[in-house]
Amino acid sequence: MTWWSFVERIVVPTVLLCLLAGSLAGIVFGFALALRSGPTLQFIARMNRWVSTEAALRPLEVPRQFDPAPDSPYRRLLGGLFVGGGALTIYFLLTRLQIARLVDAKRALGLAIVLDATMAIFIVGGAFALLVGALMLFWPQRLTSLEERLNRWYSSRRLVAAQERMLTPLEPHVEAHPRAAGWIIAIASLAIALAMAWLLVTRVVH
Numbered sequence: 612m613t614w615w616s617f618v619e620r621i622v623v624p625t626v627l628l629c630l631l632a633g634s635l636a637g638i639v640f641g642f643a644l645a646l647r648s649g650p651t652l653q654f655i656a657r658m659n660r661w662v663s664t665e666a667a668l669r670p671l672e673v674p675r676q677f678d679p680a681p682d683s684p685y686r687r688l689l690g691g692l693f694v695g696g697g698a699l700t701i702y703f704l705l706t707r708l709q710i711a712r713l714v715d716a717k718r719a720l721g722l723a724i725v726l727d728a729t730m731a732i733f734i735v736g737g738a739f740a741l742l743v744g745a746l747m748l749f750w751p752q753r754l755t756s757l758e759e760r761l762n763r764w765y766s767s768r769r770l771v772a773a774q775e776r777m778l779t780p781l782e783p784h785v786e787a788h789p790r791a792a793g794w795i796i797a798i799a800s801l802a803i804a805l806a807m808a809w810l811l812v813t814r815v816v817h
Contacts, residue, residue, distance in 0.1 A: 690747025
């Protein structure tokens with residue numbers, strides 16, 4: 612199976628089915644809003660519960676130090692493990708693992724690309740581990756100065772603060788005109804459902 616055939620047989624039908632399922636749900640919701648406005652609005656009010664991420668991210672906002680001291684004997688042991696693990700990883704991936712023997716790129720191009728990218732990431736990671744291990748063993752002071760420059764604490768509260776407010780731009784208009792909004796949602800969802808169903812049927816027929 613080539614990459615294009617995978618997209619044609621798997622990705623496109625999956626997207627169409629998801630759009631069809633969403634449009635059917637929109638039809639049900641639109642008719643419920645148009646015909647039973649009161650209970651539907653009460654259901655929407657019960658479902659709109661604001662969950663703040665500040666409490667969930669609070670344990671992550673505490674700085675934690677895991678690096679051993681520069682004169683710690685465990686630093687040399689950890690550096691040796693890094694050097695050995697990085698060297699073995701690079702040696703195994705470059706000399707022992709052959710993607711062409713595992714996967715036929717002509718038949719499974721997508722899988723071959725994923726495996727090649729994964730192997731490249733592991734090789735870069737092994738080289739980085741080898742470098743860090745060498746710094747731990749032979750140049751610990753340079754590693755310490757590098758860590759001091761890189762170990763900067765960035766709080767996520769400033770990034771999340773702008774998102775910590777609930778925005779409902781459409782709901783006031785829906786609550787003000789529930790029947791009209793319900794019919795608009797139902798008709799638009801029906802059009803999408805018919806289009807997705809027609810595309811799926813034509814794909815099955817051909």
